[in-house]
Amino acid sequence: MQRNINRFLWLLLPVLVATGCDAPEARFRMNMAYLHKNEKKAEAFTAEQKADVANILAALFGTPDQPHLPQGAGLEDVISIDRLKMAAGPVGVDEQGIATGLYRQHCSHCHGVSGDGNGPTAAYLNPYPRDYRMGIFKFKSTGKGTPPTHEDLLRILYEGVPGTAMPSFRLLPDIEREAIVDYVKYLAIRGQVERRLMEDIAIELGPGERLDQSGEYLVGEIVASAVAKWSAAEEEVTEVPARPDDWNESAAIARGRELFHGAVANCVKCHGETQLGDGQRTDYDEWSKDYEDFSKPMTDQEKQKLVDELVELGGLPPRNIFPRNLREGIYRGGRRPEELYRRITNGIDGTPMPAATMKPDDAPEQQQGLTAADVWCIVDYIRSLPYEPGGERATYGQEFKRERM
Amino acid sequence: MKSGLKRMAKPNEGLWSSSIVPMLAVGAMLLLVVGCARHLPPDVAADLPSAMQIRAGFATADGSGQASDSGGSGAEPTGWATLRGRFIFDGTPPSPAALSITRDNDICAPGGKPVYSQSLVVDPNSKGIKNCVIFLTSSLKPEEPWTHPSMQPGKTDEVLFDQKECVFLSHVLAMQSSQPLRIKNSDSVGHNTNLSAKANPKFDQTIPSGESLIYQPSAEEREPFPVKCAIHPWMEAWMIMRDNSYYCVSQDDGSFVIENLPAGIELEFRVWQEACKFPKTVSIDGAGESGGKGKLTITLQSGADETMNITLPSSVF
Numbered sequence: 001m002q003r004n005i006n007r008f009l010w011l012l013l014p015v016l017v018a019t020g021c022d023a024p025e026a027r028f029r030m031n032m033a034y035l036h037k038n039e040k041k042a043e044a045f046t047a048e049q050k051a052d053v054a055n056i057l058a059a060l061f062g063t064p065d066q067p068h069l070p071q072g073a074g075l076e077d078v079i080s081i082d083r084l085k086m087a088a089g090p091v092g093v094d095e096q097g098i099a100t101g102l103y104r105q106h107c108s109h110c111h112g113v114s115g116d117g118n119g120p121t122a123a124y125l126n127p128y129p130r131d132y133r134m135g136i137f138k139f140k141s142t143g144k145g146t147p148p149t150h151e152d153l154l155r156i157l158y159e160g161v162p163g164t165a166m167p168s169f170r171l172l173p174d175i176e177r178e179a180i181v182d183y184v185k186y187l188a189i190r191g192q193v194e195r196r197l198m199e200d201i202a203i204e205l206g207p208g209e210r211l212d213q214s215g216e217y218l219v220g221e222i223v224a225s226a227v228a229k230w231s232a233a234e235e236e237v238t239e240v241p242a243r244p245d246d247w248n249e250s251a252a253i254a255r256g257r258e259l260f261h262g263a264v265a266n267c268v269k270c271h272g273e274t275q276l277g278d279g280q281r282t283d284y285d286e287w288s289k290d291y292e293d294f295s296k297p298m299t300d301q302e303k304q305k306l307v308d309e310l311v312e313l314g315g316l317p318p319r320n321i322f323p324r325n326l327r328e329g330i331y332r333g334g335r336r337p338e339e340l341y342r343r344i345t346n347g348i349d350g351t352p353m354p355a356a357t358m359k360p361d362d363a364p365e366q367q368q369g370l371t372a373a374d375v376w377c378i379v380d381y382i383r384s385l386p387y388e389p390g391g392e393r394a395t396y397g398q399e400f401k402r403e404r405m
Numbered sequence: 406m407k408s409g410l411k412r413m414a415k416p417n418e419g420l421w422s423s424s425i426v427p428m429l430a431v432g433a434m435l436l437l438v439v440g441c442a443r444h445l446p447p448d449v450a451a452d453l454p455s456a457m458q459i460r461a462g463f464a465t466a467d468g469s470g471q472a473s474d475s476g477g478s479g480a481e482p483t484g485w486a487t488l489r490g491r492f493i494f495d496g497t498p499p500s501p502a503a504l505s506i507t508r509d510n511d512i513c514a515p516g517g518k519p520v521y522s523q524s525l526v527v528d529p530n531s532k533g534i535k536n537c538v539i540f541l542t543s544s545l546k547p548e549e550p551w552t553h554p555s556m557q558p559g560k561t562d563e564v565l566f567d568q569k570e571c572v573f574l575s576h577v578l579a580m581q582s583s584q585p586l587r588i589k590n591s592d593s594v595g596h597n598t599n600l601s602a603k604a605n606p607k608f609d610q611t612i613p614s615g616e617s618l619i620y621q622p623s624a625e626e627r628e629p630f631p632v633k634c635a636i637h638p639w640m641e642a643w644m645i646m647r648d649n650s651y652y653c654v655s656q657d658d659g660s661f662v663i664e665n666l667p668a669g670i671e672l673e674f675r676v677w678q679e680a681c682k683f684p685k686t687v688s689i690d691g692a693g694e695s696g697g698k699g700k701l702t703i704t705l706q707s708g709a710d711e712t713m714n715i716t717l718p719s720s721v722f
Binding site: 004005008009012015027028029030032041042043050051053054055056057058059060063068070071072120144145146203204206207213214215218219263264265266269270280282283295297312313314347349352353354355356357367368369 | 424427428431435443445446447448449450451452453455456457458459460462463464502504505507594595597599602606607608609610611612613614615616618627628635636638639682683685696697698700
């Protein structure tokens with residue numbers, strides 16, 4: 001018996017030597033879905049045009065092991081190159097004993113080396129991990145279309161995203177969280193530049209024509225215009241006014257209920273009469289709609305064909321986005337009152353949740369819109385929903401089953 | 406216990422089975438270590454030497470990049486001219502698809518009236534295509550003799566963008582990037598207007614019934630962007646902002662006219678239609694040349710009133 005095993009192990013040795021335990025060098029993958037979307041808009045990109053996109057991106061931003069920030073686009077105000085280098089590269093420790101490769105250690109298995117939200121685990125998660133490459137983030141203190149602030153991203157790392165697979169990283173040292181935030185911004189800006197290059201080929205260039213490779217165009221125009229929004233974000237933070245002094249919570253909840261169902265705030269349209277998030281469940285978020293607007297009327301076969309195409313291009317099958325079930329008391333962007341306040345006044349970027357129409361406190365009664373106090377009423381009403389005794393849920397209990405997700 | 410005793414009683418069989426078990430175990434471990442490669446779609450990897458060459462070019466480009474910025478190779482416009490024409494559909498126009506109205510039916514489709522998609526509206530008699538956009542892409546200095554006073558940037562009169570019966574009343578809207586846009590809701594239900602602008606700030610707000618809001622763009626868009634309503638997902642419109650007024654959205658019969666264009670210099674236009682975006686090919690009847698992707702070039706004579714009919718073959722849709 002012993003001899004049999006020995007013989008077998010000897011046989012095994014050459015197999016192990018042949019296969020080895022080598023891992024290929026990490027590299028950024030191209031956004032093939034967006035490339036193909038642009039090809040459909042114009043014509044197929046030539047091999048040179050595709051290689052140009054990859055090479056220009058490597059020229060501007062380097063590789064996962066050797067990140068680079070081009071000079072002259074204001075990037076150094078948004079990202080610290082030292083912190084970036086801490087987060088980049090393979091997992092390890094440098095000569096001073098400082099951890100490196102933080103992104104690959106903590107993030108890449110879900111968010112992917114390229115920040116495409118399609119790491120090895122991504123397909124098994126619901127919701128999918130964030131794809132940074134559009135530069136859109138949901139839970140932040142700025143309005144729609146404005147990138148998050150540095151603080152916003154730090155907060156996500158500190159708190160995690162409740163109700164999703166995104167955990168809290170509060171046990172990491174502050175400097176490591178800062179480094180990861182810088183790396184996420186780097187991947188986001190790189191992704192935005194990649195998209196812009198593909199758009200320029202599709203929109204501006206003739207068939208086979210090559211991209212301009214001058215720094216004036218690439219750094220001065222393309223990178224700078226992406227960075228400008230990120231550096232302006234810090235000044236675009238929505239202020240949250242304090243609740244009025246004479247606040248009566250039960251009156252506020254009653255008023256909030258009225259506003260929730262009213263035509264001005266219109267929350268009920270999507271979050272539903274039951275507040276279970278069942279008012280509108282057929283829409284998709286921006287990431288799912290990026291390749292094709294799947295909410296458009298189409299047959300099942302047409303849809304399946306597009307989904308197959310997208311998956312073949314490295315995307316994940318799109319899923320409907322559901323309005324939050326407000327009776328669970330789980331708020332992905334945070335449960336603090338001021339966070340809920342911002343979700344209402346700013347909307348949620350990348351999703352169908354719109355920003356509320358606001359009006360100043362001294363606006364005439366007939367002017368439609370919400371005052372700050374109105375929003376506080378809705379916040380209090382929402383916060384009361386998970387604890388609302390029996391009543392509404394019992395009535396609908398059979399029809400609307402709670403979904404665990 | 407019992408089976409163990411049995412095995413001991415038959416040594417030959419025991420030997421055979423005891424060699425296959427570890428073999429399988431080791432094989433399984435080997436498979437675990439090696440693993441199955443994840444299927445990743447083919448993509449394009451960067452070639453690092455070429456990338457370093459491009460990067461090296463950034464540092465030296467400062468001096469040489471300036472030369473191309475003189476604008477228009479020195480030629481000055483000689484006067485003003487008008488360009489007019491029609492967008493024509495070549496082939497049998499498809500009948501517009503009926504949209505599925507899934508909510509607020511009494512307001513959005515009163516009396517069960519069908520609502521049709523407006524992505525390609527062709528006049529059955531003249532074959533003219535409605536809602537095509539033609540806009541000037543040549544960069545012009547914003548003053549005379551390049552830009553006529555009536556077309557110069559900086560207009561500030563309000564543009565109305567209304568919605569009624571869950572239809573955006575301007576299906577394709579072109580405006581100057583300095584003009585305020587009044588987004589109105591004339592319906593008795595609440596709407597949400599979502600502008601997916603690229604160069605301009607995004608806008609996504611609920612518009613209560615009867616209310617209106619101001620959206621102030623600031624930058625020029627390169628192509629029209631969609632406007633949607635999340636509450637009524639079938640609602641759609643398109644919008645473009647340009648710095649000067651050299652743009653036109655075609656009428657019901659497909660006609661367009663752009664007046665006071667600078668004459669004597671080569672002008673580049675783009676044409677756009679919702680169903681085909683920038684059409685791959687168009688044929689031109691009259692003055693001008695087509696360069697693909699909806700690009701048209703033309704040089705107008707001073708005082709001229711040129712006609713340029715643009716035919717879109719059914720193959721581009």
